[in-house]
Amino acid sequence: xxxxxxxxxxxSKFAKARPDKTFQPMVKEAYDYAIADLGLDFPTFTRLVxxxxxxxxxxxxxxxxxxxxxxxxxxxxxxxxxxxVEGGGATGGLSFQEGWKSIASGHMDxxxxxxxxxxxxxxxxxGNEFIALASDVSxxxxxxxxxxxxxxxxxTRHMKEYGTTAEQMAHVSVKNHLNAYHNPYAQKRERYTxxxxxxxxxxxxxxxxxxxxxxxxxxxVTILASEDGLRKLEQAGARVPRPLVRVTGIGxxxxxxxxxxxxxxxxxxFLRDYxxxxxxxxxxxxxxxxxxxxxxxxxxGIHSFRAGRTAGNMAYKHAGIVDPIKDLSFIELHDAxxxxxxxxxxxxxxxxYGEGGPFAASGKAFMPGIDYxxxxxxKPVCPVNPSGGLIACGHPVGATGLMQGVFALWQxxxxxxxxxxxxxxxxxxxxxxxxxxxxxxxxxxTVSILEREA
Amino acid sequence: MTKLPDQRDESLGGYVVHGVxxxxxxDPDALAFLKRMAPIQxxxxxxxxxxxxxxxxxxxxxxxxxxxxxxxxxxxxxxxYATPRGHDMYSGRETNxxxxxxxxxxxxAFTVCHFGSEEFLxxxxxxxxxxxxxxxxxxxxTRLMGVDPQAASxxxxxxxxxxxFLRNSKLKPTDVYFVPAAG
Numbered sequence: 001x002x003x004x005x006x007x008x009x010x011x012s013k014f015a016k017a018r019p020d021k022t023f024q025p026m027v028k029e030a031y032d033y034a035i036a037d038l039g040l041d042f043p044t045f046t047r048l049v050x051x052x053x054x055x056x057x058x059x060x061x062x063x064x065x066x067x068x069x070x071x072x073x074x075x076x077x078x079x080x081x082x083x084x085v086e087g088g089g090a091t092g093g094l095s096f097q098e099g100w101k102s103i104a105s106g107h108m109d110x111x112x113x114x115x116x117x118x119x120x121x122x123x124x125x126x127g128n129e130f131i132a133l134a135s136d137v138s139x140x141x142x143x144x145x146x147x148x149x150x151x152x153x154x155x156t157r158h159m160k161e162y163g164t165t166a167e168q169m170a171h172v173s174v175k176n177h178l179n180a181y182h183n184p185y186a187q188k189r190e191r192y193t194x195x196x197x198x199x200x201x202x203x204x205x206x207x208x209x210x211x212x213x214x215x216x217x218x219x220x221v222t223i224l225a226s227e228d229g230l231r232k233l234e235q236a237g238a239r240v241p242r243p244l245v246r247v248t249g250i251g252x253x254x255x256x257x258x259x260x261x262x263x264x265x266x267x268x269x270f271l272r273d274y275x276x277x278x279x280x281x282x283x284x285x286x287x288x289x290x291x292x293x294x295x296x297x298x299x300x301g302i303h304s305f306r307a308g309r310t311a312g313n314m315a316y317k318h319a320g321i322v323d324p325i326k327d328l329s330f331i332e333l334h335d336a337x338x339x340x341x342x343x344x345x346x347x348x349x350x351x352x353y354g355e356g357g358p359f360a361a362s363g364k365a366f367m368p369g370i371d372y373x374x375x376x377x378x379k380p381v382c383p384v385n386p387s388g389g390l391i392a393c394g395h396p397v398g399a400t401g402l403m404q405g406v407f408a409l410w411q412x413x414x415x416x417x418x419x420x421x422x423x424x425x426x427x428x429x430x431x432x433x434x435x436x437x438x439x440x441x442x443x444x445x446t447v448s449i450l451e452r453e454a
Numbered sequence: 455m456t457k458l459p460d461q462r463d464e465s466l467g468g469y470v471v472h473g474v475x476x477x478x479x480x481d482p483d484a485l486a487f488l489k490r491m492a493p494i495q496x497x498x499x500x501x502x503x504x505x506x507x508x509x510x511x512x513x514x515x516x517x518x519x520x521x522x523x524x525x526x527x528x529x530x531x532x533x534x535y536a537t538p539r540g541h542d543m544y545s546g547r548e549t550n551x552x553x554x555x556x557x558x559x560x561x562x563a564f565t566v567c568h569f570g571s572e573e574f575l576x577x578x579x580x581x582x583x584x585x586x587x588x589x590x591x592x593x594x595x596t597r598l599m600g601v602d603p604q605a606a607s608x609x610x611x612x613x614x615x616x617x618x619f620l621r622n623s624k625l626k627p628t629d630v631y632f633v634p635a636a637g
Contacts, residue, residue, distance in 0.1 A: 143628055204568065
């Protein structure tokens with residue numbers, strides 16, 4: 001496999017609705033930004049790019065099939081190769097990795113991955129219905145199909161097993177909304193308190209409206225290149241900041257579509273197949289897990305995402321990461337729900353299974369230098385969702401995982417101040433970051449590692 | 455005193471408009487002005503009826519219509535699926551039908567939905583629950599009745615429950631629902 005570099009990116013302003021444009025020029029906003037940030041003009045980039053990946057989730061939201069072909073021609077990319085990727089909420093993360101494969105395999109030297117979603121064309125509750133069609137339409141949807149309901153069931157089990165509290169979840173909401181206060185691309189830039197989150201209208205107990213991401217219209221673009229592609233871009237006048245940002249690891253995992261079908265595995269199987277290297281090597285952690293299992297915990301059940309753990313372990317191995325919380329400078333993860341951010345802390349090995357709630361309220365995942373007006377017992381260690389995540393930025397599904405890729409690129413380039421017009425969210429000395437994209441009730445999950453080249 | 459919400463609900467279904475504003479003359483200034491127009495938005499109704507087959511899962515629905523709760527089981531290992539699967543995901547073998555109507559059952563997890571997809575909004579608040587059964591390896595998603603949705607409590611997890619069946623089957627998984635066993 002050849003080295004793959006992330007060289008540029010762009011994000012449209014995420015908004016509740018963008019009736020001013022159809023989806024093609026909305027994608028072009030992000031596309032033009034990415035090209036301009038390279039210092040190239042449209043015809044030059046068009047000449048150099050070898051092909052593309054189109055990232056969008058739902059044909060229902062647009063009522064338009066083959067929408068990828070319409071963006072491909074609007075961007076002037078025909079007759080270059082393109083394929084559409086769809087994988088629910090993980091569509092963007094999967095597409096990013098498909099772009100990576102195109103470069104790593106030698107199939108392309110320069111690949112542009114563009115993604116978008118326009119969710120405003122139907123009313124919110126019809127949108128929830130469309131999203132719920134991404135659950136089994138024989139067995140899950142007809143019972144009351146509603147993704148917030150599915151995630152709420154997961155978290156009631158998490159609370160029962162581990163003592164996780166709604167207030168711990170609310171810490172995630174306060175953090176992500178306040179981070180987004182400094183991100184001009186975010187849909188919701190708000191200062192909330194724990195009380196605000198808990199007093200918001202209840203959607204699916206115990207998740208309130210402020211525990212849940214919103215629907216959005218938006219687009220994002222990342223440009224990936226090989227060493228040869230980089231050379232071609234720079235020979236044509238592109239300005240790619242040094243040190244370079246390389247994508248050093250990718251991982252993916254899957255799980256049963258119906259969360260009811262997920263197994264409840266024993267301790268030995270968990271330790272053998274799913275524990276992180278750190279967990280397996282620690283006497284203390286093995287004993288901790290043994291106690292959990294003695295008290296009835298089984299894995300993954302519905303409280304944990306086996307797909308996320310599998311994706312994380314795979315990406316970490318690929319990128320040589322052993323202790324994620326220390327090795328990673330930041331993580332942009334798929335916080336469609338505050339509860340799923342907590343579940344993902346555990347899947348990604350930032351803490352042990354069962355410790356996600358206290359971890360959320362510890363301060364370790366917060367940004368330094370921002371006053372959250374919370375009493376946090378510990379200092380930031382590895383900021384999670386410094387951009388504001390899905391909860392505050394919005395979740396235009398096909399764009400979301402690519403948005404994470406763009407923000408991660410800017411973090412590692414140390415160009416957040418330039419792109420956001422505000423330095424507050426720049427993670428100091430950001431060397432290595434992870435992006436995490438998640439579909440369904442944890443059916444497809446991707447983790448990709450971006451790293452500053454030495 | 456209960457306050458009204460501070461925002462009215464939005465809905466589609468607006469006006470029929472005749473006469474769309476447009477410059478009387480298409481001189482250069484008028485044409486340039488077109489880029490400053492607000493977008494035109496129209497409604498596009500979309501309705502479709504699918505002929506959906508339950509395929510290999512069909513006996514489950516026939517069972518529920520006759521007040522039997524069925525599950526499927528791997529013939530050798532006995533691995534049992536509360537939500538039926540035609541083939542076992544570990545051995546790849548075809549499963550057999552078993553009747554679990556009278557098995558001991560408990561709430562494994564739940565939520566109270568105060569909102570929902572458009573189709574289910576009129577039914578809110580409703581309680582979704584995943585049910586675990588004695589001797590069964592996987593769970594079953596259902597509606598839980600006979601509890602107070604305004605008094606949600608983690609204590610509901612572990613509560614013994616029993617199935618009840620609609621008298622007039624709709625041939626949907628909601629033909630069965632669960633209630634507290636003590637009720």
